[in-house]
Amino acid sequence: MVVDELSDSDVDRLFQALADGTRRDIVRRVTRDGYSVSGLAALYAMSFAAVQKHVAVLERASLVTKEKRGREQIVRGNHEGLQKARRLLDEYDAIWRQRAERIADILAEE
Secondary structure (H helix, E strand, O other): OHHHHOOHHHHHHHHHHHOOHHHHHHHHHHHHOOEEHHHHHOOOOOOHHHHHHHHHHHHHOOOEEEEEEOOEEEEEEOHHHHHHHHHHHHHHHHHHHHHHHHHHHHHHHO
């Protein structure tokens, strides 16, 4: 289970990273194409430093990677990290579905 292989701090970093709309948008964009940090900064009404901080949060959560290319840092989606997040959410979904089915079974017995 992914839940068992991730520490509590790993899960916290993942959900913290995905809790912000700008970071979710960055993940969406860099999953399709790599962007330089300065290219990302041009897309948002915030400072370059603020975008760098968002990227750092995503990188700590293993949702993106950065690759140095000349003077620029290219940000790309991290497929492995995104798959781990998807599996984690799938496991939580399965837990809730099992609970709902159990409740339905209990109600059907009455």
